[in-house]
Amino acid sequence: MQWNLMYDWIGCGNLGHCQVFNKPEAMGKVIDAATMLGRTTGLVIVDCSATYDTVGVLKDAVNHGCCVVLANKKPLTCAYEDFKKLTSHFRQIRFESTVGAGLPVIASVTRIIASGDPVSRIVGSLSGTLGYVMSELEDGKKISEVVKTAKALGYTEPDPRDDLSGMDVARKALILARLLGQQISMENINVESLYPSELGPEVMSTTDFLESGLAKLDETIEERVKAASLRGNVLRYVCVIGSTGCQVGLQEVPKDSALGRLRGSDNVVEIYSRCYESSPLVIQGAGAGNDTTAAGVLADIIDLQDLFQTRA
Amino acid sequence: MQWNLMYDWIGCGNLGHCQVFNKPEAMGKVIDAATMLGRTTGLVIVDCSATYDTVGVLKDAVNHGCCVVLANKKPLTCAYEDFKKLTSHFRQIRFESTVGAGLPVIASVTRIIASGDPVSRIVGSLSGTLGYVMSELEDGKKISEVVKTAKALGYTEPDPRDDLSGMDVARKALILARLLGQQISMENINVESLYPSELGPEVMSTTDFLESGLAKLDETIEERVKAASLRGNVLRYVCVIGSTGCQVGLQEVPKDSALGRLRGSDNVVEIYSRCYESSPLVIQGAGAGNDTTAAGVLADIIDLQDLFQTRA
Numbered sequence: 001m002q003w004n005l006m007y008d009w010i011g012c013g014n015l016g017h018c019q020v021f022n023k024p025e026a027m028g029k030v031i032d033a034a035t036m037l038g039r040t041t042g043l044v045i046v047d048c049s050a051t052y053d054t055v056g057v058l059k060d061a062v063n064h065g066c067c068v069v070l071a072n073k074k075p076l077t078c079a080y081e082d083f084k085k086l087t088s089h090f091r092q093i094r095f096e097s098t099v100g101a102g103l104p105v106i107a108s109v110t111r112i113i114a115s116g117d118p119v120s121r122i123v124g125s126l127s128g129t130l131g132y133v134m135s136e137l138e139d140g141k142k143i144s145e146v147v148k149t150a151k152a153l154g155y156t157e158p159d160p161r162d163d164l165s166g167m168d169v170a171r172k173a174l175i176l177a178r179l180l181g182q183q184i185s186m187e188n189i190n191v192e193s194l195y196p197s198e199l200g201p202e203v204m205s206t207t208d209f210l211e212s213g214l215a216k217l218d219e220t221i222e223e224r225v226k227a228a229s230l231r232g233n234v235l236r237y238v239c240v241i242g243s244t245g246c247q248v249g250l251q252e253v254p255k256d257s258a259l260g261r262l263r264g265s266d267n268v269v270e271i272y273s274r275c276y277e278s279s280p281l282v283i284q285g286a287g288a289g290n291d292t293t294a295a296g297v298l299a300d301i302i303d304l305q306d307l308f309q310t311r312a
Numbered sequence: 313m314q315w316n317l318m319y320d321w322i323g324c325g326n327l328g329h330c331q332v333f334n335k336p337e338a339m340g341k342v343i344d345a346a347t348m349l350g351r352t353t354g355l356v357i358v359d360c361s362a363t364y365d366t367v368g369v370l371k372d373a374v375n376h377g378c379c380v381v382l383a384n385k386k387p388l389t390c391a392y393e394d395f396k397k398l399t400s401h402f403r404q405i406r407f408e409s410t411v412g413a414g415l416p417v418i419a420s421v422t423r424i425i426a427s428g429d430p431v432s433r434i435v436g437s438l439s440g441t442l443g444y445v446m447s448e449l450e451d452g453k454k455i456s457e458v459v460k461t462a463k464a465l466g467y468t469e470p471d472p473r474d475d476l477s478g479m480d481v482a483r484k485a486l487i488l489a490r491l492l493g494q495q496i497s498m499e500n501i502n503v504e505s506l507y508p509s510e511l512g513p514e515v516m517s518t519t520d521f522l523e524s525g526l527a528k529l530d531e532t533i534e535e536r537v538k539a540a541s542l543r544g545n546v547l548r549y550v551c552v553i554g555s556t557g558c559q560v561g562l563q564e565v566p567k568d569s570a571l572g573r574l575r576g577s578d579n580v581v582e583i584y585s586r587c588y589e590s591s592p593l594v595i596q597g598a599g600a601g602n603d604t605t606a607a608g609v610l611a612d613i614i615d616l617q618d619l620f621q622t623r624a
Contacts, residue, residue, distance in 0.1 A: 104420045114614040115607035275604045281597035285588050292587045295427035302426040306618035
């Protein structure tokens with residue numbers, strides 16, 4: 001088990017005590033602290049790891065009345081029962097940084113839900129890497145070139161297939177879908193990978209994929225980009241969360257929509273509701289990076305302080 | 313004194329009691345309720361009026377430990393001391409609907425501030441009417457035609473000069489500037505009116521303004537639109553809140569920025585900070601209307617519930 005950061009925050013409005021746990025014995029320590037301090041003092045367990053292994057300790061912490069702040073998507077994207085348990089005291093958990101880093105996506109959707117305005121659809125470009133790739137393709141470049149450039153610029157994971165598979169986008173989409181009340185899991189999401197299984201990591205190395213595999217995608221993608229352009233559209237890699245379920249993959253969007261105008265690596269989310277019906281509420285900005293993710297986590301922690309205000 | 317709505321909400325998570333006050337004796341009743349219930353029960357005073365007259369009762373209510381939710385901009389835009397007093401217990405006041413109606417502008421700026429990310433600049437198109445006017449001008453139409461069409465569509469105030477003066481935008485800008493910590497007042501904001509004083513309401517009636525006055529603006533505005541276009545820019549009526557102060561008026565913005573791409577009556581706000589330095593955090597959507605304003609007020613009320621959660 002590897003925990004990048006497990007950060008506990010005790011007190012109301014003051015950083016009383018801070019400790020980084022990165023060893024397995026951390027679990028025992030966290031539960032000890034939660035048992036003693038969870039319900040009364042405002043203990044916040046912050047999970048900035050990228051593992052499923054923290055689910056157990058997080059559920060225990062919630063049971064003890066602790067608050068939880070997550071940048072880690074995985075505890076919210078495993079079994080639906082775990083999501084339900086973690087969010088059973090909804091005001092005690094915050095997870096802004098799981099979708100679009102510090103962008104106020106979760107906070108905004110939560111506000112819309114709280115106001116009783118029914119959300120009908122969320123459409124988002126939630127991968128900076130794929131956002132960059134798609135806007136470069138629009139300029140007539142080949143996907144093999146664009147992915148290699150993106151890798152050289154440090155925009156991709158070490159194996160770019162981790163981005164191209166769409167799985168990270170699917171996790172974010174699942175969190176948004178569950179936030180809207182959909183009782184679904186990863187297997188209910190239709191995820192379109194940008195590479196076929198015969199170019200997958202089980203079949204060839206990252207080097208082989210980059211040197212020979214990737215070029216095999218050029219023709220098909222180029223055709224789709226051109227076909228979209230003929231219809232006045234552009235191709236984007238998006239998640240669509242609607243009343244009929246959740247899809248992740250390539251989609252044609254109007255050139256003059258917020259998604260269609262997107263350039264570079266910014267994330268963009270369009271939220272449609274009764275109040276934002278014809279023209280969506282749009283949130284756009286950098287959706288990745290250490291700074292913005294940390295800012296989102298910190299804002300979440302601060303936001304929890306209301307639960308532990310002293311009433312004068 | 314006219315109070316459109318003064319709404320009190322007692323209890324935690326339930327709408328326990330609701331009353332609409334619209335007579336002067338309301339002030340006494342509100343203070344009576346605040347004295348008895350303010351500090352302990354989560355009494356929320358909601359001001360959806362459009363008057364300065366509520367400032368006194370709101371300050372008294374805050375003194376008694378009540379929460380306050382505002383859609384009314386005026387209590388936050390009068391004397392700086394009043395703003396300071398009203399926001400002295402910052403977690404007990406919410407005013408999302410004062411800027412961009414239900415759009416999560418205040419919530420997002422507050423989150424960024426809470427995370428310690430210094431906001432360097434906010435640029436916004438915060439008038440749906442002026443947003444519509446400016447995007448129509450871009451298509452080569454005359455301002456006299458566009459304003460008349462906007463009035464016919466119900467987009468403007470009964471006297472369109474109330475929109476064209478920029479004062480409503482200035483109030484929103486002042487709220488954002490004060491939120492960023494600037495100790496300024498309306499008189500410190502440089503507001504550019506779209507009509508000169510010789511076409512003002514003291515000089516001519518609304519009918520005269522529409523029938524003869526307005527056309528006098530056509531030539532100057534047309535020249536500015538063309539000059540901007542020659543530089544690859546478009547003209548927008550914006551507020552700019554920076555470290556050097558606060559301006560409201562016409563400004564050239566790049567055609568391919570969020571502000572430059574704006575069409576129709578949507579509001580758009582660009583927030584620049586250390587995390588969102590080269591590419592801003594952008595929030596866009598309908599920024600006016602009964603539904604969205606009410607949704608913003610309701611979300612604010614619900615958001616206050618954390619202050620009165622029962623700790624199990």
